[in-house]
Amino acid sequence: MIKLSKRLQMIAERVPQGARLADIGSDHALLPTYLVQQGMISFAIAGEVNSGPLDAAMKQVSDAKLENNISPRLGNGLEVVEPGEVNTITIAGMGGSLIASILEQGKHKLEGVKHLILQPNVGEEMVRRWLLENGWFLTSETILEEDGKIYEILTAVRETEENEGKSVQLYASRTYEQMPETLIDQELLMRMGPYFIQPNPSKIWIAKWQMELAQLERIRQNLAKSDMPVSRQKEEELANEIRRIQGVLTCMQKVQQ
Structure with missing residues (x-):
């Protein structure tokens, strides 16, 4: 069984039960493997932009015998996802500018996506601004320290009639x-x-x-x-x-x- 770092564990705890997940920049597919092994999800895409990390993800999935549950894919950002294929996206361990850019360039791939779980290493304000300007409501923020580094985890859902106007209230002076x-x-x-x-x-x-x-x-x-x-x-x-x-x-x- 996979054991996650404290940072990835906190991200895993925010993935909804039964989610269809795309983990962008998947880092050996650790998060998807853990979630499937724990019975929290049954399908995930592990996206990587370079062939080396993709090979590592494929080996992880193969060793865990989860080829039918996890699909490692090579592509830039949300290129690895088809519209409507997943309902939850995790992006962790990148700068906030890059995360916002991935979401912006892949907006047409967010059809059917209900949850975003994002962990920028720096530039968190860029992620918050993108969410606000693109119809996503920030539902929670978590901060943790691990190995001398501080991380923030931002969770968001689509704005709906139920939470309409809450984003404006959240950022009101x-x-x-x-x-x-x-x-x-x-x-x-x-x-x-x-x-x-x-x-x-x-x-x-x-x-x-x-x-x-x-x-x-x-x-x-x-x-x-x-x-x-x-x-x-x-x-x-x-x-x-x-x-x-x-x-x-x-x-x-x-x-x-």
Whole structure:
């Protein structure tokens, strides 16, 4: 039986029972193999863009004797899927820009798809923005740390009459009575996560943004050494960005108290 990493395990737990799955960038078909072995699904596509990983996926499927359940396929993004063939898609371990690009280029392949489970390594806001602009409602966000790295898992469903308008509400600007002067607008919600910006925030989420602030401050200090006007402008923009992010963290910590 396959044993998954903590990250893949959390993704697996978000796949609906009985789903017809396409796992894009499948990494040895670990996730589909595990889900079939656990009896959670009976059919999956393991998509790979290069022949080496595809060979590894085929070997995994063969060794597990799951050739009738898992179809390893070579192709770029959603090229491996036919419209209506699956109802759930997982894309993990890529940058948010690439995930958004895969979804955009393969929009015509999303017919019949009801669930998206996405794990960007960076650029999460690009994924959130694509979902909002293309009729998908972000239902949950999860954050975890594994082997010194922090990951976010975003789950979305198609917008329907039942959840119509919820996406707009989710990203509506907000303030908290503990810090009414701190406006958390759509830009910050997109970047930092609408479900994460809540009372009692995750310690891992706080740690992530403290590291992000430290990195932004290092960049700002380097810019401060330059006399070029463009550097002054960029330094000012970064200083404002740092203040906004720090304001959110401070606000959440006050709300928590």
